[in-house]
Amino acid sequence: MSSKEYGQISYMPGNEKRHHAAEMKSVVPDKPLLFLKPPTAFITEGNPIKVPRGCHELHHEVELGVIIGRKGKDISEIGAMDYVGGYTLCLDMTARDLQEEAKKNGLPWTVAKGFDTSCPVGSFLPKEQVADPHNLPLWCNVNGQMRQEGSTADMVFRIPTLISYISSYFTLEPGDVILTGTPAGVGPVQPGDIVEAGLGSLIRMSFKVQVEEKSM
Numbered sequence: 001m002s003s004k005e006y007g008q009i010s011y012m013p014g015n016e017k018r019h020h021a022a023e024m025k026s027v028v029p030d031k032p033l034l035f036l037k038p039p040t041a042f043i044t045e046g047n048p049i050k051v052p053r054g055c056h057e058l059h060h061e062v063e064l065g066v067i068i069g070r071k072g073k074d075i076s077e078i079g080a081m082d083y084v085g086g087y088t089l090c091l092d093m094t095a096r097d098l099q100e101e102a103k104k105n106g107l108p109w110t111v112a113k114g115f116d117t118s119c120p121v122g123s124f125l126p127k128e129q130v131a132d133p134h135n136l137p138l139w140c141n142v143n144g145q146m147r148q149e150g151s152t153a154d155m156v157f158r159i160p161t162l163i164s165y166i167s168s169y170f171t172l173e174p175g176d177v178i179l180t181g182t183p184a185g186v187g188p189v190q191p192g193d194i195v196e197a198g199l200g201s202l203i204r205m206s207f208k209v210q211v212e213e214k215s216m
């Protein structure tokens with residue numbers, strides 16, 4: 001996997017406590033809010049999550065990743081699931097302090113969301129192995145302590161809506177990953193921590209957090 005990631009904000013009104021929007025004191029958006037992560041954000045197991053320079057509050061956000069299998073633009077909601085190649089589990093690592101500063105100043109989230117190692121991903125699940133992507137439990141723990149427990153059933157914008165909306169602006173390409181938003185319980189990680197995450201019984205993955213060292 002070496003493609004772009006389209007992140008987004010999710011939460012469903014109605015069960016406030018389960019929703020990350022509530023803990024961020026954000027208004028639930030009426031359309032998906034998008035950001036991009038570059039290919040260099042992706043890491044797989046065995047590689048560390050590196051705290052980006054100047055970040056003092058790096059947060060985990062566990063999310064279902066939808067992997068695009070076919071190129072498409074202006075995809076209708078009705079045909080959208082035909083563009084899905086499979087699924088994975090992702091951590092939308094977020095430099096929360098840098099994001100807050102950007103929000104305050106009306107600036108983009110590029111650094112806060114797209115720094116190197118900001119998107120740890122799990123194994124690839126072909127779509128045939130996932131009966132209902134809108135009904136998958138997902139969880140995240142740090143050093144064995146449970147932080148996030150949710151379900152993809154609580155997404156505000158379901159997968160066909162996301163694919164249709166995103167593809168009205170961006171041509172989707174095979175290997176692109178759409179992150180579908182995180183449940184409540186996001187929180188900080190420190191160098192030395194082990195972040196573990198799971199998608200039902202389908203994926204379990206773990207990553208170590210490390211300081212970013214200067215490369216020469």
Ligand SMILES: O=C([O-])CC(=O)C(=O)O
Binds near residue numbers: 020094
């Ligand atoms: O950083 C945020 O608060 C937005 C986001 O990615 C999510 O909700 O998954």
Ligand SMILES: [Mg+2]
Binds near residue numbers: 061182
């Ligand atoms: Mg997120």
